[in-house]
Amino acid sequence: MGEMIELEKAVGEITEIARGFGLDPFPIHYEICPPEIIYTLGAYGMPTRFTHWSFGKAFYRMKLQYDLGLSKIYELIINANPSYAFLLAGNSLLQNKLIVAHVLAHADFFKNNYLFSRTSRDMIESMTTTAERIRQYEMKYGKERVEKFIDAVLAVQEHIDPYLFQNDGNIKTNNGINDHLPNLQRRTEYDDLWRLEDRVEKNIEEQVQKKFPTTPEKDLVLFISEHSKALEDWQRDIMTMLREEMLYFWPQIETKIMNEGWAAYWHTKIMRELDLSEQESIEFAKLNSAVIQPSRRAINPYYLGKKIFVDIEKRWDNPTSEEQGQLGRKLGGGKKKIFEVREMEGDSSFIRNYLSDELIKELDMFIYKKVGNEWIITEKEPKKVREELCNSRINGGFPYIVVEDGDYSKNGELCLKHQFEEVELDIKYLEKTLPYVYQLWGKAVHLETTIENRAVLFTFDGKKNFRKFL
Amino acid sequence: MSEPLFIVSKEDWSLHRKGYEDQKRHQEKVREAIKENLPDLVSEESIILSDGKEILKVPIKSLDEYRFKYNSNKQKLVGQGMGNSKVGEVIGQLVPKHGANNGKGAGKSPGEDIYEAEITIDDIQEMFFQDLVLPDLQNKPNQEIIVEDIRFNDVRKKGLMGNIDKRRTILENLKRNSLMGKPRIGAISPEDLRFKTWEETVLPRSQAVVIAMMDTSGSMGMFEKYIARTFFFWMVRFLRTKYEHVEIVFIAHHTEAKEVTEEEFFTRGESGGTICSSAYKMAFEIINQRYPVDRYNIYPFHFSDGDNLTSDNEKSVKYVKELIKLSNMFGYGEVNQYNRSSTLLAVYKQIKEEKLRCAVIRDKSQVYTALKTFFSSKEDNNLNTESLN
Numbered sequence: 001m002g003e004m005i006e007l008e009k010a011v012g013e014i015t016e017i018a019r020g021f022g023l024d025p026f027p028i029h030y031e032i033c034p035p036e037i038i039y040t041l042g043a044y045g046m047p048t049r050f051t052h053w054s055f056g057k058a059f060y061r062m063k064l065q066y067d068l069g070l071s072k073i074y075e076l077i078i079n080a081n082p083s084y085a086f087l088l089a090g091n092s093l094l095q096n097k098l099i100v101a102h103v104l105a106h107a108d109f110f111k112n113n114y115l116f117s118r119t120s121r122d123m124i125e126s127m128t129t130t131a132e133r134i135r136q137y138e139m140k141y142g143k144e145r146v147e148k149f150i151d152a153v154l155a156v157q158e159h160i161d162p163y164l165f166q167n168d169g170n171i172k173t174n175n176g177i178n179d180h181l182p183n184l185q186r187r188t189e190y191d192d193l194w195r196l197e198d199r200v201e202k203n204i205e206e207q208v209q210k211k212f213p214t215t216p217e218k219d220l221v222l223f224i225s226e227h228s229k230a231l232e233d234w235q236r237d238i239m240t241m242l243r244e245e246m247l248y249f250w251p252q253i254e255t256k257i258m259n260e261g262w263a264a265y266w267h268t269k270i271m272r273e274l275d276l277s278e279q280e281s282i283e284f285a286k287l288n289s290a291v292i293q294p295s296r297r298a299i300n301p302y303y304l305g306k307k308i309f310v311d312i313e314k315r316w317d318n319p320t321s322e323e324q325g326q327l328g329r330k331l332g333g334g335k336k337k338i339f340e341v342r343e344m345e346g347d348s349s350f351i352r353n354y355l356s357d358e359l360i361k362e363l364d365m366f367i368y369k370k371v372g373n374e375w376i377i378t379e380k381e382p383k384k385v386r387e388e389l390c391n392s393r394i395n396g397g398f399p400y401i402v403v404e405d406g407d408y409s410k411n412g413e414l415c416l417k418h419q420f421e422e423v424e425l426d427i428k429y430l431e432k433t434l435p436y437v438y439q440l441w442g443k444a445v446h447l448e449t450t451i452e453n454r455a456v457l458f459t460f461d462g463k464k465n466f467r468k469f470l
Numbered sequence: 471m472s473e474p475l476f477i478v479s480k481e482d483w484s485l486h487r488k489g490y491e492d493q494k495r496h497q498e499k500v501r502e503a504i505k506e507n508l509p510d511l512v513s514e515e516s517i518i519l520s521d522g523k524e525i526l527k528v529p530i531k532s533l534d535e536y537r538f539k540y541n542s543n544k545q546k547l548v549g550q551g552m553g554n555s556k557v558g559e560v561i562g563q564l565v566p567k568h569g570a571n572n573g574k575g576a577g578k579s580p581g582e583d584i585y586e587a588e589i590t591i592d593d594i595q596e597m598f599f600q601d602l603v604l605p606d607l608q609n610k611p612n613q614e615i616i617v618e619d620i621r622f623n624d625v626r627k628k629g630l631m632g633n634i635d636k637r638r639t640i641l642e643n644l645k646r647n648s649l650m651g652k653p654r655i656g657a658i659s660p661e662d663l664r665f666k667t668w669e670e671t672v673l674p675r676s677q678a679v680v681i682a683m684m685d686t687s688g689s690m691g692m693f694e695k696y697i698a699r700t701f702f703f704w705m706v707r708f709l710r711t712k713y714e715h716v717e718i719v720f721i722a723h724h725t726e727a728k729e730v731t732e733e734e735f736f737t738r739g740e741s742g743g744t745i746c747s748s749a750y751k752m753a754f755e756i757i758n759q760r761y762p763v764d765r766y767n768i769y770p771f772h773f774s775d776g777d778n779l780t781s782d783n784e785k786s787v788k789y790v791k792e793l794i795k796l797s798n799m800f801g802y803g804e805v806n807q808y809n810r811s812s813t814l815l816a817v818y819k820q821i822k823e824e825k826l827r828c829a830v831i832r833d834k835s836q837v838y839t840a841l842k843t844f845f846s847s848k849e850d851n852n853l854n855t856e857s858l859n
Contacts, residue, residue: 007478033480036483037486040489154535299548369545375563425541
């Protein structure tokens, strides 16, 4: 147990240093666990999450990489109050020191970044409940049936609207209305008032003309769970629960670069404050460089995020005379500024606002794409690079798809629309995903997107896929 | 603040098996998917051309977690150089996919996640051959092959020195020394010796011969040849894994028939017209000379595109009827991609013989069906035919 005591001492010291720097983390529960558990957590995102083969697949892959010595997860932290940090058993004391410094910054980020302000901080318990409920549904409706349903929900799970908080908990009421007014229902905050009006004999025809939904709906999961006629109560329940889980994970998807950058920035800074032996310093340098090593084909979020924070601090510490005059920046404002940024931004705005041309050049960043059988650098213009990186982080990097019409062909069919930006969808995946949507909706489903500059409507009618140019 | 700023703990996680349980379910699904894809896998080029040695990577479609995603071929990505990158620089090559998987797109690209299950040909065989049998296999009383299988499964005090069981001998020695108060190894006496002994298992086996006949005439195009080869590839593997004593005779024919080696059978290309009776005649002769009916179960198989010289049809039918008399079953497979009508099959359809089984193959996946048609027991086959009617 000597090791535990040493670790506890180090955690106390590091926590104090972090707080001294102004970090304001949740209390943290550090748990030391064997590799299987770390990789389970990596795959499931949470120790108590429901059971599904796709997590088993991810677990297997991660664990295999670990067994082969290809990659290693040193730590994982869960956004909760208190936060849970999982340390890999067998980490050296120095590794654990770095990790503690790192997760303290994550816990600070969870607590203070605005995107996280709506996340549930007792998700560990909620997920336990979800897992338990799903287990009961499995017993009642059969494992295979539940699994097949979850397969379908997971296929569209990213298509939620993380900024649609006002609709939480309204599902039941809406369903009630839905029963009385099939296909005519709008979803606004004033549904109840509208309904009063409806009673005063409104012209039915006029209502039919109204679009449904009135404006394109980004939250596929919510829309389907509220309006599909093919779902049973337990299925709606699963959809609602899985949507909650996605809402919880969403800010982490949207702040990958910032959150890791923030943690890398602080672990470096805190470690410098520690009294390290020469040997420990070397070990730290090695480990640190391994973590923040840049890679050619993908942006290393630790590296890029940290560089941007360092750059912001530098620029706000020493503003040019122009910046001082025109923007009223004062000397030495760096630290205040980085704390403000960690509170107010998400990845795409972080990049748009703070990744400077100079930094892009310094980091030798570029755009590349597939040309024939090769990956080729196509662009180095800083403005373009920033724009590309920023776009790639919009909507968590997922295609932006909305419900365009919930009563397509006046036949209760579902029409989705891909808000086409620049990149086309993968057609094979698209045609394999539509059947899942069909499974959830129970009637023909359509998706409109753009292929080779032409609008195309993809349809799955329950038996076959069709495409037609519009 | 009452709550501590941190807690450090180390719980017992040994009962936490969640990851492994779901992994097991995933593996089950992989096997299911492989089974579902068997008809396609069976005619997968990379398998037929692989000599059966290597582990194959099979893309398992249904195990992808499908969702709406961007087309990675058209996506731009951001990367980072070492300070000297240039526009136009190549930073990576795509690895071409295993085998000549035409038109099926590219290999791995960054961030792309193609799920490939690794399976060996043995795995496929195991699943595939499970339900296959040589139909109507009979014991031929004149030649009952005795297989002696020797299994060491007993230990005795007397035996041949060469079969001494050292571990048990030393244990006995130790035991005896300990009883005498000297717990060590030494002074091994004859009573310590232990010997392994064996039992003989005697298994009766039936003899069988398969006569593989393939049309190698000019009308057999790439596709037809490929199908025939695929069929025989699996047939040979099936026979070799499931039956120890099955001989295979290979006959290639166009207007003339020739007995060839297995290697030649699978590699040679020929041209010319088609006279099927030549092959049947040769099969007939070979049977008469080398495989007497009272000692062998006989299974002739013939693959052709059915484009026989019309004047030869009558003769062919005559020979087939003769062959059927000698055989336990006669299999005729016709590769007929375009559904031509006046073929050998039309002629054979008039032969009303239970022992004759015909299969038409129009696309790759039907190789699987053909194998199932030929290598199913009599009863199963009757069931199949009935359900077709």
